[in-house]
Amino acid sequence: MRQDDRDIMDSYGRESTPDIWKFLATVRRRFRLSEEEAGLLKDAMRETSVFAPGEYMVREGDRINYSSLILEGFACRCKDSPDGMRQIMEIQIPGDFVDLHSYPLEVLDHGICALSECRIVKFPHAEISRLIDESPRLARIMWFTTMVDASIHRQWIVNIGSRSGKARIAHLLCELYHRCKVVGLTTDHSYWLPLNQTQIGECLGFTQMHVNRMLRELREQGLVTLQSQKVKIHDWEGLSELAQFDPDYLYLTPRDG
Amino acid sequence: MRQDDRDIMDSYGRESTPDIWKFLATVRRRFRLSEEEAGLLKDAMRETSVFAPGEYMVREGDRINYSSLILEGFACRCKDSPDGMRQIMEIQIPGDFVDLHSYPLEVLDHGICALSECRIVKFPHAEISRLIDESPRLARIMWFTTMVDASIHRQWIVNIGSRSGKARIAHLLCELYHRCKVVGLTTDHSYWLPLNQTQIGECLGFTQMHVNRMLRELREQGLVTLQSQKVKIHDWEGLSELAQFDPDYLYLTPRDG
DNA sequence: CGAGGGGTTGACGTTGTTCAATGAGCGTGG
DNA sequence: CCACGCTCATTGAACAACGTCAACCCCTCG
Known part of the structure; x- marks a missing residue:
């Protein structure tokens, strides 16, 4: 653990889970938050809760009065259709403010489903309103994070709408590698990905067989392998070129705004 | 023109174009804005400008210091790929705050291209910051409108990822009918749509031939016709059922928040 | 008159789905 | 211990959806 992680931990006491300290440290680095701003964020958190794989945190059409942040595990935004099909629209990983969208929208247009076991912490909407009042900069950062989700949605439209089958899968794996790397969830060029082939198909508009x-x-070309929920990228150059992957749309470089 | 449209016009003088009055009246109804709030919005507007069909208002990667609102004409969010392909990610119509995304994001991940001749009015980012300071409610409404864009993106992912060819086109035509209706751009069940078949294909991931x-x-089934940029919906029930269209994701009903 | 943009249609190849069968791994209960 | 059921991955063959290539039409504009 880095020194500044420990600083954050110490300033808010030992009652929090390690995930919360880690999240605060990561978000402080990424957005260059002051200690006071990180404190405001910490104060807005309420209870944590745990969801089992396949369990829905929020259903389409729900009107909720809190927003959740993922501390551990993977989840997805998705919509179910009456014929049993499901479309996944975004994969959410630890550190993602997964349904901040519900704060301005009030009623959510999509569900949020745990992919692995998932621990989250809740921010009541009333606390979010208070954060916005007390810190215009935090307000802008929250708006920013929801706009990055929109940017990811746009990239997925490009991916599904205009790339070949192999390139679509390659792009998804590249995106998740980059996002996991920022929150320290990669080792070398591999990471944990709790999706089966059916769920990958639900992201990309494919059947599980395809x-x-x-x-x-992709495996036979020596680009990437996926075995027992572990992605190993053997040829990053080749994979990202096949996918036409350009990480700018993820807005992962630290900002001053 | 309705009486409350005229009230707005009169309170801000005759120097504005009719589009601005009309926009202010529509947005006042939709979000139940007070006269003071509408006045703040009006004061944040600067110069208007006009773009020819095919002209880009903003390019991917641009760093701009204003956001544009469409007064007249159609535009789209799109990304170009090196091989000459283009993916359209959203159609923008009069009344849309088309690149408010650039305010929190600073650098835009996509371009904005005029589809027809297009007149816009610019809001400098400095003025948007002032609006946010002076009216938390306007701040939230602006955040809300960008989140509706995200919701539309998600619906497009569902559309492209999991619907049949005919249903995709039907869904696009249903969405635009609903959105045009709210801003008074429909007559009976028809509306102006300045897209050719190539551009419809760029929205849905199809070739022009397909x-x-x-x-x-769709024409042979008696559902809808598209001739010389005019959409005529002959069987709304049939078309929306084929498309599995549910307008909730557009968040078009008036809000109190 | 010709050029150019958009729409229309047909033949044929590629991509992805559907249906079906098989196997590997893993936990449970007899 | 093994049998059983379950989930997930794997593979093949027939079929449908969609792209590619090419030709042709209509209209407008210069």
Whole structure:
């Protein structure tokens, strides 16, 4: 653990979970938050809760009065259709403010479903309003994070709408590698990805069988392998070129604004 | 013109264009704005400008210090890829705050291109900051409108990722009908749509030829016709059922928040 | 008159789905 | 211990959806 992580931990006491300290340290670095701003964020947090894989945190159409931040585990934004199909629209990883969208929207247009076991911490909307009043900079950062979700949605539209099968899967794996790297969830060029082939298909508009075939080709080309929920990227250059991957749309470089 | 439209016009003088009065009246109704709030909005507007069809207002990667609102004409959010392909990610119509995303994001991840001749009015980012300081309610409304864009993106991911060819086109035409209706741009069940078949294909991930075939089938089924930039919906029930269209994601009903 | 943009249509190849069968791993209960 | 059911991954063959290539039409504009 880095020194500035420990500083954050110490200033808010030992009652918090390690995930909360880690989140605060990461977000402080990324947005160059002052200690006071990090404190405001910390004060707005309420209870944590845990969801099992496949469990829905929020359903489409729900009107909720809090927003959740993922401390541990993976989740997704998705919509179910009456014929049993499901479309996943974004993968959410630890550190993501997963349904901040519900604060301005009030009623959510999509559900949020745990992919692995998932621990979250809740921010009541009333506390978010207070944060906005007390710190215009935090207000802007929250707006910013929701706009990054919109940017990711746009990239997914490009991905699904105009890339080949192999490139679509490659792009998804590149995106998640970059995002996991920022929150310290990669080692070398591999990371944990708790999605099965069916769920990858639900992200990309493919059947599970077709995902299987595309993954085999990527493996045979020596680009990437996916085994027992572990992604190993063997040829980053080749994979990102096939995917036409450019990480700018993730807005991951530290900001001053 | 309705009486409350005229009230807005009179309170801000005759120097504005009719589009600005009309916009202010529409947004006042939709968000139940007070006269004072509408006045703040009006004061944040600067020069208007006009773009020709095919002209880019903003390019991907631009860092701009204003956001534009469409007064007249259609535009789109899009990304160009090196091989000459283009993906359209959202259609923007009069009354849309088309690149408010650039205010929190600073650098835009996508371009904005005029589809027809387009007149816009600019809001400098400094004025937007002032609006946010002076009216938390306007701040929240601006955040809200950008989140509706995100919701539309999500619906497009569902559309492209999991619907059949005919249903995709049907859904696009249903969405635009609903959105045009709110800003008074429909008559009966028809509206102006300045997209050719190539551009419809760029929205949905199809070739122009395939769009042509799907449009023919929709026409032969008596659902909808598209001729010389005019959409005529002959069977709304049939079309919206084929598209599985549910307008909730557009968040068009008036809000009190 | 010709050029150019948009729409229309057909033949054919590629991509992805559907249906079906098989196997590997893993926890549970007899 | 093994049998059983379950989930997930794998593979093949037939089929449908969609792209590619090419030709042709209509209209407008210069």
